[in-house]
Structure formats: C-alpha cells, structure tokens
Amino acid sequence: MRILVTGGAGCLGSNLIEHWLPQGHDILVIDNFATGNRETLPSGLPKLAMVEGSVADRALVERVFADFAPTHVVHSAAAYKDPDDWREDVASNVLGSVNVVAAARTAKVERFVNFQTALCYGAPEQVPIPVDHPCRPVASYGISKTAGEAYVAASGLPFVSLRLASIIGPRLTIGAIPTFYQRLKAGKSVFCTTAVRDFLAMSDFLAFMDLAMKTGAPTGIFNLGPGKGHSIKDVLVAVAGAIDAAVPDPIDIRPVGADDVETVVLDPAETTRAFGWKAQVSFEKAIADMVRWYDAHGISAIHTHLKAPAGSARS
Ligand SMILES: NC(=O)c1ccc[n+]([C@@H]2O[C@H](COP(=O)([O-])OP(=O)(O)OC[C@H]3O[C@@H](n4cnc5c(N)ncnc54)[C@H](O)[C@@H]3O)[C@@H](O)[C@H]2O)c1
Numbered sequence: 001m002r003i004l005v006t007g008g009a010g011c012l013g014s015n016l017i018e019h020w021l022p023q024g025h026d027i028l029v030i031d032n033f034a035t036g037n038r039e040t041l042p043s044g045l046p047k048l049a050m051v052e053g054s055v056a057d058r059a060l061v062e063r064v065f066a067d068f069a070p071t072h073v074v075h076s077a078a079a080y081k082d083p084d085d086w087r088e089d090v091a092s093n094v095l096g097s098v099n100v101v102a103a104a105r106t107a108k109v110e111r112f113v114n115f116q117t118a119l120c121y122g123a124p125e126q127v128p129i130p131v132d133h134p135c136r137p138v139a140s141y142g143i144s145k146t147a148g149e150a151y152v153a154a155s156g157l158p159f160v161s162l163r164l165a166s167i168i169g170p171r172l173t174i175g176a177i178p179t180f181y182q183r184l185k186a187g188k189s190v191f192c193t194t195a196v197r198d199f200l201a202m203s204d205f206l207a208f209m210d211l212a213m214k215t216g217a218p219t220g221i222f223n224l225g226p227g228k229g230h231s232i233k234d235v236l237v238a239v240a241g242a243i244d245a246a247v248p249d250p251i252d253i254r255p256v257g258a259d260d261v262e263t264v265v266l267d268p269a270e271t272t273r274a275f276g277w278k279a280q281v282s283f284e285k286a287i288a289d290m291v292r293w294y295d296a297h298g299i300s301a302i303h304t305h306l307k308a309p310a311g312s313a314r315s
Helices: 011-023 058-068 086-107 140-154 176-185 202-212 232-243 269-275 283-297
Strands: 002-006 026-031 048-052 072-075 111-117 159-164 166-168 191-193 199-201 220-224 252-254
Touching (some): 002 011, 002 058, 011 026, 011 202, 026 058, 072 086, 086 140, 140 159, 140 220, 159 202, 176 232, 191 232, 199 202, 199 283, 202 269, 232 283
Parallel strands (some): 002 026, 002 072, 026 048, 072 111, 111 159, 191 252
C-alpha cells in the first residue's frame, strides 16, 4: 500500500505508522504539529516521508497527493486544542477534510479511512449509542468534525468513518488517564467528573484498522469501541492502583462542563456484524499497560478540547 496519513505525528497516526512500516508499506505524513510532535516519527527511513503543513492548505494537499500517488488515505488530522478557536476547527476539520477528500477522489484511492469523535452524537437518547443515532454535536470540535465526516460520506469514495471510543495507547496525551497519572505521581489533588466513557486498547484499534484497509471490505460509518462504559472514577481507581497511589478519600466528583456530554458509550454491534471484529483487551489491562508506558517514556503535554480542566476523558 501507499498510505497517506494526515495528522501522522499524532497519537493514532504514529501508532498506525509504527504498526504498518514493518509490513513494508510506503507512508507519507502531512502534519502541522499543532498537537503532534515532530520527534515522534523516525527520520531517514526510505519508506516514511514527512511534509510539514496544514490540510487546510489546498495547494499543498493537491501537490502532496500528486507527488505521492497514494492508494490508501487515513485522515487523522484534526484541530481541537482551543475550544474557542472555531475558525481553526473549521479550517482543519471542515476545509481540511474537504481538501483531503477531493484530492483522494482525483487520486482514485482504494480506501479512505476517517476518524470521527463520538461527541458527534451530542447528549445521547440511548446508551450504548447505535450508529444510526442522530448527530447533535454541542461544541466546536464535534460540530466541525461532523461536517468533515459528512463530506467524507458524500464523496463516493470507498470510505470507512470510525466513531471512536477513547483509545488508550502509547503517546496518549488527552483526557483523564495522563492527567491522573501526572497529578497522582506529583502528589497533587485530582477531581473526577460524573462522565462515563468507553475505552479501547490500541492493539484492538490496530487490529480493526488492518481490516478497514482491505480492498473490498465494508464501507460506511461505524462505531468502534468495546460496548461497555466506565466512570471517570473507575479511571482514577485504575490509574491509582497501577501506580500504587492512594485513591483520595472522599473523591471530589463534579458535574461535567456545559461543553461536555455525561455518558458516551458506543454500540459496536454493526461493526462486529460487518467486520467480525470485537475488542479483546480489558479496561484494567489497557490502563495498566498505559501506566507502564508513561513510566518508561513520560508525558510531554496534555491536551483537551474541553473548557473545563482536563479531568474528564475525551471521546
Ligand atoms: N484518540 C482518540 O481516542 C480519538 C477518539 C475520537 C476521535 N479521534 C480522532 O482521531 C484523530 C486522531 O486523534 P489523535 O488522538 O491521534 O489526536 P492527536 O492530536 O494526537 O493527532 C492529531 C494530529 O493532527 C495534526 N493536525 C492538527 N491539525 C492539522 C492540520 N490542519 N493539518 C495537518 N495536521 C494537523 C496534529 O498536529 C496531530 O499530529 C482525530 O481526527 C480525532 O478527532 C481520536
């Protein structure tokens, strides 16, 4: 495969690249390093190229597609780090998606995989949330990502758009897990929101991505998660247990902010039916593995799309 990965310096993109490079694929990354790190990806590898720039730059996107001639696209680039910067969210998540989709059509790619936030559903009427639940996003990240996904779906491309649970794995810098790890290690206070989220181990995500990239595999919009939710308090208890820290007593529990959603648990039934995929790794093991990764590598920065402090998990 010749795989173009937008946002390839970020968490999901870089894990995919580490997973696919040893299989001998040619990979090209476009990233503006808004939240990704330049150093994340190895340099000097003949099968990995990196272009610095924004997917919102139409001329750059068209040039890169023409030069690289991808057979597969993974659209992972997204803006979310300043919830008040609506223009950046629209530039990256709407216009950027349109640029990437249009270039992928011209290149006649075999597969186009898009990542979508589960916040597209807004406050759900039903939990777990079926994939045909209406989309009613309430904040800039979800609104702009939902518009971007709609362009992917309207493109006529052989696409898969994945509404993702919170993926736990190397370089995770978003949400409750790194926040609790860092603050508990430093002996600082923590609080939990009342949010409930679903969490998916990176190895389960990567196993699905191998299926999603296959020519002739099912197309459309799918939920990707374990189908089971955990409270942010569960996350705190699991992180504290994994680093041998005391769980604060009592736990400071606060309502979710106005820009957040209380419960997000995706129903993966359609995904299991179409792809035969099911999550394999338990919540406890995924958190324990994550903690061991932070022990070995540290945490560079923590990002959130929420206005409230990063005590709740992004989905
Ligand atoms: N990680 C999760 O659990 C999760 C859950 C739901 C949805 N998603 C979606 O998956 C994708 C990847 O998320 P992630 O967790 O790896 O986040 P991330 O922040 O680690 O990666 C996003 C990457 O996109 C880059 N980027 C941002 N704006 C760009 C632009 N205009 N042009 C080029 N590059 C740009 C960033 O620098 C970063 O490297 C995003 O689309 C996100 O909305 C992720």
